[in-house]
Amino acid sequence: MSEWCRLPEDAVTKIVLAALEEDAPWGDITSQTLIPEAAVVTAQLVAREPGVLCGVDVFRAAMTLTDAEIAMEFVVHDGDAFMAGDVLAAVRGPARGVLQAERVALNLVQRLSGIATMTAQYVKAATGTKARIVDTRKTTPGLRVLERYAVRCGGGNNHRYSLSDAVMAKDNHLAVLKANGVGDVTAALQAMKDRLPHTVHVEVEVDRLDQIEAVLAAGVHTVLLDNFTNDQLCEGVALIAGRALVEASGGVTLEKIAAIAATGVDVISVGALTHSVRALDLGLDIGT
Structure with missing residues (x-):
């Protein structure tokens, strides 16, 4: 994969160490008392179902941070598709370490591969349109960097990584303004922009077509059409007419994505990519 897409090593280490500490705060007493200290195992990471792999660095870190003597060779890499029954990686090393790291390694690679697999399905469904499929901040606390990868x-x-790197004024922000006597949304947005660095992207959410012009008048960069029907999305795209990027969000499912993409929106944000994903069925099979 491209260098820009790779995971920062320090983030991987921090997350994996926390997971290992949670899973074995005083060590793995089963393996330590049952398995001979000198025992060595070979194992294979095997796919039980088709999908897209994600989490090579995380899986490797879980193993090597547990025992540096564990060696791995991946034959499938992040972003690669695979079929049920495919061997994704070979693992060899001290048995106690492999057994102790197994669950953390699998939990993370299964979840990340589930996200990658679901995302690929959404992207495929929008093929032939200009719509970009993006995630949201509906990520597992502490795992955002992994899940977005x-x-x-x-x-x-x-989408924006956090609350700190872009402006996104949602319905609750506008409701607070209204509740506090601020009726001119355009003026409020313009005043906000005057306080921002010129490099900050500004996006505003609307839930009705008649809100769009006031938002555009403030010179925002993206208008988010929230929970619009497909017909309303088409109207919104025509009304905005290239004056800002158009994002669709709300109630997006795999069954709906093609029709939403066909409305001409530029971006479709999908919370389900991270908040409703099913972990992919991968297993670590130890040789006998």
Whole structure:
């Protein structure tokens, strides 16, 4: 994969160490008391179902941070598709270490591969349109950097990473303004832009067509059409007419994505990529 897409090593280490500490705070007493200290095993990471792999670095870190003597060779890499029954990696090393790291390694690679696989399905469904499939901030607390990487591995794109790197004025922000006597949305947005660096992207959410012109008058960069019907999305795209990027969001499913993409929107944000994903069925089979 491209260098820009790779995971930062320090983030992987921090997350994996926390997971290992959670899973074996005083060691793996089963393996330590049952398995001979000198025992060595070979194992294979095997796919039980088809999908897209994500989490090579995370799987490797879980093993090697447990025992540096564990060696791995991946034959499938992040972003690659595979079929049920495919061997994804070979593992060899001290048995106690492999057994202790197994669950953490599998939990993470299964979840990340599930995200990558689902994302690839959404991207495929939008093929032939200009719509970009992006994630949202509906990520597992503490795992955002991993889960957003998994979206990229599946061919999707990332929305703003956090509250700190872009403006996104949603319905609750506008409701607070209204409740506090601020009736001129255009003026409020313009005043906000005056306080921002010129490099900051500004996006505003609307839930009705009649809200669009006031938002555009403020010179925002993206208008988010929230929970619009497909007919309303078409109207919104025509009304905005290239004056800003158009994002569709709300209630997006795999069954609906093709029709939403066909409305001409530029971006479709899908919370389900991270908040409703099913972990992919991968197993670590130890040789006998």
